[in-house]
Amino acid sequence: MTTSASTSAASDAGQSTKRVLLAAPRGYCAGVDRAVVSVERALELYGPPVYVRKEIVHNKHVVTTLEKRGAVFVEETDEVPEGATVVFSAHGVAPVVHDEAKALSLKTIDATCPLVTKVHREAVRFADGDYDILLIGHEGHEEVIGTSGEAPENITLVESPDDVANVEVRNPDKVVWLSQTTLSVDETMETVRRLREKFPALQDPPSDDICYATQNRQLAVKQMSPDCDLMLVVGSRNSSNSVRLVEVAIDHGAQDGHLVDYADEIDEAWLEGVRTVGVTSGASVPEILVRGVLDYLAERGYADVTAVRAAEESLIFSLPKELRKDLKSAGMDDKMKHDAASTEDAGQLH
Ligand code: SF4
Numbered sequence: 001m002t003t004s005a006s007t008s009a010a011s012d013a014g015q016s017t018k019r020v021l022l023a024a025p026r027g028y029c030a031g032v033d034r035a036v037v038s039v040e041r042a043l044e045l046y047g048p049p050v051y052v053r054k055e056i057v058h059n060k061h062v063v064t065t066l067e068k069r070g071a072v073f074v075e076e077t078d079e080v081p082e083g084a085t086v087v088f089s090a091h092g093v094a095p096v097v098h099d100e101a102k103a104l105s106l107k108t109i110d111a112t113c114p115l116v117t118k119v120h121r122e123a124v125r126f127a128d129g130d131y132d133i134l135l136i137g138h139e140g141h142e143e144v145i146g147t148s149g150e151a152p153e154n155i156t157l158v159e160s161p162d163d164v165a166n167v168e169v170r171n172p173d174k175v176v177w178l179s180q181t182t183l184s185v186d187e188t189m190e191t192v193r194r195l196r197e198k199f200p201a202l203q204d205p206p207s208d209d210i211c212y213a214t215q216n217r218q219l220a221v222k223q224m225s226p227d228c229d230l231m232l233v234v235g236s237r238n239s240s241n242s243v244r245l246v247e248v249a250i251d252h253g254a255q256d257g258h259l260v261d262y263a264d265e266i267d268e269a270w271l272e273g274v275r276t277v278g279v280t281s282g283a284s285v286p287e288i289l290v291r292g293v294l295d296y297l298a299e300r301g302y303a304d305v306t307a308v309r310a311a312e313e314s315l316i317f318s319l320p321k322e323l324r325k326d327l328k329s330a331g332m333d334d335k336m337k338h339d340a341a342s343t344e345d346a347g348q349l350h
Pocket residue numbers: 029030031032090113114115116181182211212213214241283
């Protein structure tokens with residue numbers, strides 16, 4: 001599904017005109033939206049403080065905005081006072097974290113993205129079948145820690161194609177690969193290719209583990225990159241899918257690429273001699289931050305904005321069931337509903 005649409009009257013200006021190519025889709029995915037709304041609704045329902053284990057999503061702006069409203073971010077479950085309410089982040093947690101919360105009598109709201117939960121279930125199922133599971137992902141990332149915790153005895157982490165040479169399994173006839181949801185599609189396929197060379201019986205996951213949002217954002221960047229002198233990706237450094245977008249842009253022909261949390265992190269020197277700037281944002285980034293970057297560019301002559309749409313997205317997840325149940329009992333709306341004042345997510349520009 002590939003279309004391009006011009007959204008600017010100025011787009012037919014001469015070749016020397018400075019312009020912006022704006023990726024679509026970009027920004028919030030269904031899992032991030034659900035996780036952020038879960039914290040907002042929990043604050044409305046229970047009142048502050050609502051504890052959140054780890055950053056609810058990997059975005060500085062979202063975290064600081066929720067903090068101002070009364071969310072308290074902690075690193076570990078034992079930092080939450082006994083009996084308090086804690087939200088688990090979109091990246092998911094290992095079963096041991098649920099046990100810790102139970103031991104402290106915490107009220108838990110699990111905002112793990114359903115697409116991460118799907119990978120957890122796959123891990124459990126293949127471990128039950130005594131498979132060796134080769135999990136492609138980044139060591140130390142919260143999602144990888146959570147998934148590995150489902151079947152630590154069966155899972156081996158494979159970080160990159162170069163890692164494959166060192167991978168060993170118990171039985172090469174019973175091996176499956178799974179992956180983190182936010183990886184580069186191309187690099188992951190290269191890792192799988194090398195794994196399959198080594199273990200010809202390697203099984204694929206039942207369905208794609210790299211999620212639709214990661215794939216679509218990379219697809220848009222791939223389309224735009226050959227035309228871009230510079231790619232600006234709005235996102236935080238600890239956001240895996242945002243970091244991947246910069247790498248994908250460079251791999252597919254963008255001359256230069258940078259990750260910025262806010263417009264004021266853009267270095268004027270990056271724009272020297274640049275005619276076409278590509279702009280996109282990671283799956284945890286509110287649209288207000290992209291708007292800031294577009295305003296910054298418009299002030300410097302890049303007012304001609306053309307949207308490059310690689311896919312349509314309409315997925316919405318319902319809120320975590322424990323939260324829906326409590327909202328319903330309190331006579332409150334239990335549907336997904338964004339509090340724009342909290343995240344300043346003013347929706348899509350185009
Ligand atoms: S990036 Fe994908 S897996 Fe992660 S929260 Fe969004 S939809 Fe879920």
